[in-house]
Every structure is written in structure tokens, then in C-alpha cells.
Amino acid sequence: MTKTAAIVGGGVIGGGWAARFLLNGWNVQVFDPDPEAERKIGEVLANARRSLPGLSDAPLPEEGKLSFHDDMGAALKGAVWIQESVPEVLELKHKIFAQIQSHCDKGAVIGSSTSGFKPSELQQGADAPGQIIVTHPFNPVYLLPLIEVVTTEENDADFIEAAKAELTGLGLYPLHLKKEIDAHIADRFLEAVWREALWLLKDGIATTEEIDNAIRYGFGIRWAQMGLFETYRVAGGEAGMKHFMAQFGPCLKFPWTKLMDVPEFNDELVDLIAGQSDEQSGAYSIRELERIRDNNLVAMMRALKAQDWGAGALLKSHDTLLKGGTPLGTPLEAMGDLSQPIVTLSRAVPLDWTDYNGHMTESRYLDAFAQSTDRFMDLIGANNEYIEGGMSYFTAETHIRHLDEVRAGERIEVRTQMLLGKGKKLHLFHSMYAGDKLLATGESFLLHVSLETRRPCEPSEAVSAAMAKIAEAQAGLPYPEGAGSAIRAPK
Structure with missing residues (x-):
């Protein structure tokens, strides 16, 4: 269900929440009196x-x-999660909370996006x-x-755990603060850096661009993958923290920062910051800057994902959750009808798979078809455990036809037909689609090998039986157009 x-509240934050829920399969109902709300959320969603x-x-x-609603009651109807971002x-x-609680389901979570108020302040005077x-x-x-989750003694432990579980299911990381404090955790760090930056600007030490460069070319990259304390622990070398x-503790006594003092926030300082900021990045529109930001974030997090580290480890965990609910996580014996080509890949085209022409680069077609081959091997039992046992398949030939283009964010699906699966030989034909549009085909010929001798050998009885089952089911399929032009058809 x-x-x-x-x-x-459908501003930048509310729109971001709407996109996170919507793209993770939730229905989203928006209430915002702003006549531009639908346009603004539409742009964030794009x-x-x-x-x-x-x-x-x-x-x-x-x-x-x-859906968008003029009436709050209609927007709240049936909602199990209500996110306030006013x-x-x-x-x-x-x-707003009083209005929400007069309409919403009593078991619904009411989450506030507030960056400054404590939950005890929000809960004051509330019916529940x-x-x-x-x-x-x-x-x-x-x-x-x-997501900083901040609670009070008013919140039931089961209610909190259920809320955290919903956030985790959205691919988010709920950081639970069991003791409330003004501005929570992360914004207190940001405020400290912001205050120091204001002094560096006001005193003429650095420009907005120089301060940003100090962050993005230096400690910002370290923080992205290790945070503060782990970074400093590494800095301590073999002796650790x-x-x-x-070494550096005594520096805390030095007058390096002005964190206990704040420059006067007057028009002169505002004009100084705004002027430098416009000069720094005014060549780009806000939407262009958002896309540049998104490109960089996706590239960094996918790089961390390849290392199973930090935010990347969280993404890998979420992928496992997603795959468990799709045919891509189904074993062969539970696949049902095998008489049609098998879906071996279903995913969106990531930003880092595209080239200077704006469409998926040719090397990524091979990557996608290789993933499809891996999935097929997994289906027939030639999985990681099988490989650890000393046997696998090696690709001997591959042929790709590029038939149409596909861009970042579009969903692709690869369907695989087994043309030959007998003895040492495995011949696969992959067809890549975006909807009904055929994008490319990939034909692969593989040989079963012993990893000890690195020479062809017969597969296990279980693998042979799995291939025989697929061969029998797909026997009625026509030989696909384009197959055999580079890899000889079996006789």
C-alpha cells in the first residue's frame, strides 16, 4: 500500500522534502497558500x-x-507523515501545528524542518x-x-523508532539528539564558521571567494568523508588522538578566532558580502548553480559509495533495501515465467554516466551490460560464493550496437535473452530500453573457467541445470535482430 x-510549506526545503518522498514511491499532498508553490516545487522536482x-x-x-491543495484538511487526509516547513x-x-492536529490522523508523525527551535518550544500548547x-x-x-531528529520526553519511544524507520526507508540518516539544544548540532558548527568568516571579510583578510576556496579545496573534502574527530585522529598519526x-590542544588558548565576538551586522557589511558574492558566482543563474551543486554532490557520494565509506556506505545499504523489493533481488526459482527476456538491470542514468553531449557515454553502455551479465550469472548460481569456490565465467567477446540516446535521470531497463547456455559456453543478448524505446543491444560470449588453472572447464551441475531451465523456457523466442553479426550464432 x-x-x-x-x-x-512548499518553499525550497518543503519542495526538497516533497521530492524525497515522491521519488521514493510516496504520494505527496502539498498545502501552501503561495500561488507560486506549484511552479517552485515543480522546478525543485525537475x-x-x-x-x-x-x-x-x-x-x-x-x-x-x-497533488496541491488549497484546504489544509484535504492536504492532510490519509497522511502518515506531515512535514512542516513554514x-x-x-x-x-x-x-500551524494547532491547525494540523485538528485535521490529521492521531498516529501521524508531525516533523518540523526548524533549524533553530527546540522541540519543547514547538510542543508548547499543543493538543498532542x-x-x-x-x-x-x-x-x-x-x-x-x-536529518537531525530531536525529541523530548513527550515523545513515546516506539513513536520515535517508527519515525526513524520511515526516514531510513527514504535513504536518509536520522541522527537522533536525545537532549535538545538551540540550533541542534550541525547548524551550531555552521554558525561558528559563519561568524569567523564574517570577521575575515570585515577585517579585509579574505574575500567571499577566497573563504569558499579555503573550504572546498581543503578541509571541506576531508569533512565530507570523515567528519571532524576522525580527521583529527588520523592527523595524530600512529599515536592517534x-x-x-x-600537539594542538594548547592552540585553544591562542587568540586565533573571534567566535565570542560578532561584527556589527550593518548595511555596509551586507553590501560588502553581497557585492563579492555576485562577482564570485553571478555569471550563473540559481537554477544553474543548483544543477552544478547536484552534479558535484552526486559525483562525491557515488565516489564514496565505491569505497563503501561515509555517506556512500549509507547509499549502498539503501540500494540493498531497494533491490530486495524488485525482481533484481529475486532468485531464479522464484522468477516465475522465464519465457521472455529476463530483466537484469533497472535503474536511472546517473549524472556521472553522461558526457559532453549530455547523453550516456559509450563506455557506460558496456558498464550497464556488464552489470546485466553479472545479474544473469547470479541467477544461474555463478555468484560470489561460486567464484570463491574457484569457478567463474570469463567474457571472450562483446559487441554493442548504439541505436538511440538517453540522458541523465532517465530510467533504463536491460532485458536478457540466453542464446546458448550449454557446457562451457554462455551466449547472452542484452536489449536496453527507456520505456518502449530501444537504446542499444549488447551481445556477449562467455566461457566457463577454473580460476585455479585459468582454463575452460565444465560448470557445476547446479549451474548447468539452471541454464537448461532458462533454455527450455526461452526456446520459443525468435533469434533477436542484430544478433550474430559480430558473434557467430550457435549451430
Whole structure:
């Protein structure tokens, strides 16, 4: 059964939440009196459709239904999660919570995107304070996984765990703060860096661009994959954190920062910052900057994913969850009808799979077909365990035909027909589609080998039986067009 989320407040953050829910298969109902809300969320969603699916090497669920409502009661109907993202005015939030609780289901989670207010402040005067928690995201919500979950004693432990489970199911990382504090955790760091940056600007030490470069070319990259304490632990060398603290701890007494002081936030300082910022990045529109940002975030997180580290490890875990609910995670004995080509890959084209022409680069077609071959091998039992036992298949020949183009964010599917699966020989024909459009075909001829001798050998009885089952089921399929032109058809 499809779940429903309600979004109250459809600005940048609310739009990001809407995209995160929607692209993970939830229906989303939006309430926002802004007449431009539908346009604004549509633009955020366009960016999300282009970038979020590319983080996953498994297919996301079918996109949910998006609707906009003038009446809050209609927007809240059936919602199991309600995300409030209205302006940071406590009186306004109290008013909104009262309206929400007069309409919503009593078991629904009411999450607030607030970056500054504590949950105890939000819960004041509420009919059901235990229903309200802080779920503070980071922009763009549809890409960055961190959600600061802040609760009070009013919130039931089971309610909290259920809320965290829903967030995890969306590919998010719920960081649970069991003790509330102004601005939570992450924004307190950001505020400290922001205050110091304001002084560096005001005192003429650095420009906005120089400060940004200090972050993005240096510690920002380290923080992205290890955070603060683990980075410093490594900096301590073999002696570890104690050595680091012994070396750099005394520096805390030096007057290096002005964190206890704040420059006067006047028009002169605002004009200085705005002027330098416009000069730094004014050549790009906001939408262009968003796309550049999304490109960089996807590339960095996918790189971390290849190392199974940090945010990348979280993405791999989410992929496992996604694959478990699709045919890509189904064993052969549970596949049902095998008389048609088997779906061996279903995913979106990631941003880093595209080239200077804006479409999927030719090397990625081979990558996709290789993944399809791996999935087919897994189906017939030539999986990791089989390989560890000393046998596998080696590719001897591959032929790819490029028939049409596909762009980042589009969903592709590869369907595989086994042309020969007998003895040492495995001959596969992959067809890649975007919807009904045939994009490419990939034909592969493989030989079963012993990893000890590196020479061809007969497969196990179980693998042979699995191939025989597929061969019998697909015996009625016509020989595919384009097959055999580069790899000789079996006689």
C-alpha cells in the first residue's frame, strides 16, 4: 500500500522534502497558500528527478502522485507523515501545528524542518505534544541524507523508532539528539564558521571567494568523508588522538578566532558580502548553480559509495533495501515465467554516466551490460560464493550496437535473452530500453573457467541445470535482430 506524506510549506526545503518522498514511491499532498508553490516545487522536482535516482544502483519505486491543495484538511487526509516547513516564527508554527492536529490522523508523525527551535518550544500548547518532533534536513533534502531528529520526553519511544524507520526507508540518516539544544548540532558548527568568516571579510583578510576556496579545496573534502574527530585522529598519526590533542590542544588558548565576538551586522557589511558574492558566482543563474551543486554532490557520494565509506556506505545499504523489493533481488526459482527476456538491470542514468553531449557515454553502455551479465550469472548460481569456490565465467567477446540516446535521470531497463547456455559456453543478448524505446543491444560470449588453472572447464551441475531451465523456457523466442553479426550464432 502506497504511503502518503503531507507537506505544509512548499518553499525550497518543503519542495526538497516533497521530492524525497515522491521519488521514493510516496504520494505527496502539498498545502501552501503561495500561488507560486506549484511552479517552485515543480522546478525543485525537475532537479531531483535528474539527480536523486542516479545515486542508486537499484531502481527506485514507481514515483508517487503529487497533488496541491488549497484546504489544509484535504492536504492532510490519509497522511502518515506531515512535514512542516513554514517560516521560522514560533507563533506561526504554533498556529500551524494547532491547525494540523485538528485535521490529521492521531498516529501521524508531525516533523518540523526548524533549524533553530527546540522541540519543547514547538510542543508548547499543543493538543498532542508527543506527535511533534524536530526533523531538521539539509539542502538539497532530496540528495543530502542527514536529518537531525530531536525529541523530548513527550515523545513515546516506539513513536520515535517508527519515525526513524520511515526516514531510513527514504535513504536518509536520522541522527537522533536525545537532549535538545538551540540550533541542534550541525547548524551550531555552521554558525561558528559563519561568524569567523564574517570577521575575515570585515577585517579585509579574505574575500567571499577566497573563504569558499579555503573550504572546498581543503578541509571541506576531508569533512565530507570523515567528519571532524576522525580527521583529527588520523592527523595524530600512529599515536592517534591523544598525540593530536597533545600537539594542538594548547592552540585553544591562542587568540586565533573571534567566535565570542560578532561584527556589527550593518548595511555596509551586507553590501560588502553581497557585492563579492555576485562577482564570485553571478555569471550563473540559481537554477544553474543548483544543477552544478547536484552534479558535484552526486559525483562525491557515488565516489564514496565505491569505497563503501561515509555517506556512500549509507547509499549502498539503501540500494540493498531497494533491490530486495524488485525482481533484481529475486532468485531464479522464484522468477516465475522465464519465457521472455529476463530483466537484469533497472535503474536511472546517473549524472556521472553522461558526457559532453549530455547523453550516456559509450563506455557506460558496456558498464550497464556488464552489470546485466553479472545479474544473469547470479541467477544461474555463478555468484560470489561460486567464484570463491574457484569457478567463474570469463567474457571472450562483446559487441554493442548504439541505436538511440538517453540522458541523465532517465530510467533504463536491460532485458536478457540466453542464446546458448550449454557446457562451457554462455551466449547472452542484452536489449536496453527507456520505456518502449530501444537504446542499444549488447551481445556477449562467455566461457566457463577454473580460476585455479585459468582454463575452460565444465560448470557445476547446479549451474548447468539452471541454464537448461532458462533454455527450455526461452526456446520459443525468435533469434533477436542484430544478433550474430559480430558473434557467430550457435549451430
